[in-house]
Amino acid sequence: MAKKTRKVAIVGVGLVGSSCAYSLVNQSICDEILLVDRTPERAYAQALDLSHCMDFTFTRTKIFTGEPEHCGDADIVVLSAGANPIPGGTRLDLLESSFAIYRELVPRIMAGGFDGIFVAAANPVDVVTYMVWRLSGLPRNRVIGSGTSIDSSRLKTLLCEYLPVDPRSVSGYVLGEHGESQFPAWSHVTVGGKPILDILAQHPARFAGLKLDEIEAKTRDAGWEILQRKGSTHYGIANAIAHIVRSILNDDHKITAVSAILQGEYGETDVCAGVPAILSRSGITELVELNLTQNEQERFHRSCSVIRHAASALVFGGGDARP
Template sequence: MKVSIYGAGRVGVSVAFSLLHYSIVDKIVMVDIDKNRSIGEAMDLLHASGVFKYCNIYAGDPSDIIDSDFVVITAGRAQRPGETRLDLLIDNVKIIKSISEDIKKYAKDSIVINITNPVDVLTYLIWEFTEFDPRKIIGTGTTLDTLRLRTLLAQQCGVSSASIHAYIIGEHGDSEFMPLSSATIGGVLLRDYCADCDMKAEGSSTCLDFEKIVEEVRTAAYKIIEKKGATNLAIGAITAKLIDSIWKNEKRVWTPSVLIDDVYIGFPAVLGRNGVEKIVKLKLADEEQELLEHSKSVIRKAIEEIKKVLETKNSPLDRISGT
């Protein structure tokens, strides 16, 4: 299996290093505008591969992504402290457009996984730029947010996260939310599980403050960026697991950014060798459906705004790229 990774920064390297642990990749190509950096990181990763299954890892040019089974996109300007993901949009679209042209030229049969933020908007644009089957274009969406949610619930409930089926859906950003009506632990609705918990306060119907937990998930990236400058380890791990799961055709349900109606958005979907095999039809409560529609509108608005920029001569995109 061959994986090409655009971006040899912390996220790209974390994806590559995490992939080595699964011992399924035969070749990894690191592509970065800073060739020296990509060469150095590739050498370091190659030496690490001796602990795992041997994997040929090298720094390449766009033409080297040919015959890739997966192309992972991590390239883009880093998110700054206090900055929303949508603030990144103008700076990152030009980069994404160039990468999309490379993929269309050299790796048209690959499954493309986008990590670069704002992930939902940029994944939509990758789909438009490449004109690929939308089942083969996915974003990491709310997979990491869902992982964060289950980790926090496991911590507080004293239950393995593997036994928790709760999702964060919507925009990977400020309008994301947890559909509590479908969240379960061991097949029991989360609300009912918590109502039967010995740890709940007297007179309380639940042992958890769900809104507080979701807010902690929603703001986790901002806190990590403030402390260390970037989020990289968890997103690297979850992306590698996505690739492992897809390659093995496990048909597991994840919450990637997938095409629903006219936007890409984080939502439960079955992933297999063909990419998106099926969108899971969650039965949302009325208020949850309203939150989902609001989240769609946030993404849709950003897409419309960037399309106007793309159609404008002497746009910020031209000035950023120097063209």
């Protein structure tokens, strides 16, 4: 019986891209990985290094290198090429450099016959996801950004410094921009199905040290804290990308907070922001519209305004491939 090969291409194999490849290999998520980088020697070295893992993993993953045009038969292309934010700035400061990169790369990938799913991970990821959608001409369900997946994970991890549970027992999402205007939807954060707001109201003394404003700030600033200490963040986001890729390839229908193109959801149109989405073999099967409080809805609109304003500076011209 013929088996369909599950192939993932990673464009940009610096710390994030190579860590993502490492996660894919160790979790046996796909059969083949194509590494593409502007420095071919680095891509080759990463492929060679990763190939030496095979004796210690559960399955064999073939790893090789190539050019953007060789992504044509990939199921998923992960876009991780780009610079790190500069301490004291914001992720939006990387907009011009990222646009220059993807204005060239996306047409080359599409010219190779690519008809799969893009997973964008480069910053500013919400705007990068939007530009990839515009440049590729693919339907919005097949252009996904890592978005607030990592922020939602950070939120759960921080909460469990105060709660006696595993982070995987906490459900909740950070919404909006993967950046300064993000916010947790506290009205939908639950622990074992119980709303966090009810827990704090019922046990004020026991959880007196748990301040939601402080948790929100720490969640928002977690990436900067890492960046200032070691120069980059890559392990957490790499596993977030691997989770998204696995959910797609396995047709899991898992709900994950990702950057998605909104066309009416949450009252927003023609903008890309972090929202919970059902991920399957077709990409985004459905966006989950949470019943936000008035304050949360206003914060979401403000965050989308930040993203939309940044995206308005992009000039696509003839490179806009949308139908």
